[in-house]
Amino acid sequence: MDTTIGQQTLPAELLHWGRRNRRDLPWRNTRDPWAVLVAEVMLQQTRADRVTERWPRFLARFPDVASCASASPAEVIAEWSGLGYNRRAVHLHRAAGVVMALHSGRIPTERTDLEALPGIGPYTARAIRAFAHEAEAAVVDTNVARILARWTGRCLTARAAQDLADQSVPAGQVWSWNQTLLDLGALTCTARIPDCEHCPLADRCVWRGEGSDPARGSAGVSGGQTPFEGSDRQGRGRLVASLGVGPVADGRLAEAMGWPGDTRRARRVVETLMADGLVVSCASGYALPGWESGT
Secondary structure (H helix, E strand, C coil): CCCCCCCCCCCCHHHHHHHHHHHHHHHHHHHCCHHHHHHHHHCCCCCCCHHHHHHHHHHHHHCHHHHHHHHHHHHHHHEEEECCCHHHHHHHHHHHHHHHHHHCCCCCCCCHHHHCCCCCCCCHHHHHHHHHCCCCCCCCCCCHHCCCCCHCCCCCCCCHHHHHHHCCCHHHHHHHHHHHHHHHHHEEECCCCHHHHHHCHHCCCCCCCCCCCCCCCCCCCCCCCCCCCHHHHHHHHHHHHHHHCCCCCHCCCCCCCCCCCHHHHCCCHHHHHHHHCEEEEECCCCEECCCCCCC
């Protein structure tokens, strides 16, 4: 296993590239911890362009922790519908409840407290610390992990990648540094066709686009998702969207999921939604939790 990197930390001059090239994303204009937390949960498994559209709408409905915690799970799930992986909405609602109960409605600053919240893992906790509190924390998502593997020319363990990221953060520049690395990976050091010619790291990168890509198989680098069309995920999303309007009768379950006649599959998938806390059974069939009565 990697215990040392054998490679210098990333150069602080990257900040110059960042100032010229960083994306103007709406959640970068706030340090409100709740708004940052919502953005980071959305960004866990949704493209930034989609989050750009939905993040302000969600905050208009739930502008603070208290408004989210006091809403029913159904209201939060319905507002989330269309972003995919709807269990994140359940986690967000539960996290808001925990923050109200244990932290007087204030998003905690310590990583251990953040990671204790439903749906908040090590990456999201670090991102909230870096982007809301500007605390010294390096964030390593799939884009940053790819940069680090190529920079060192090695497949890295999660620990090695995090250590190098931590060592590279320039003092007092935690916000801008992390945003710069995220965008370098999203815009230039991309997964499929990296623009090595215009990369600010090209002259000192070990890989430089030649030979086997060390990012493949490196910890934290996404291997891609299975096709969405026709998947169980698509059916789950369709049902949640339908339930946002009102309960769905058992006899309409397969149709609502887009699989007319495949009742067996529909019932198997709805069981996973119920296990995730996204759907409950009711007298009229199925409903979002908190809307069992259809109100």
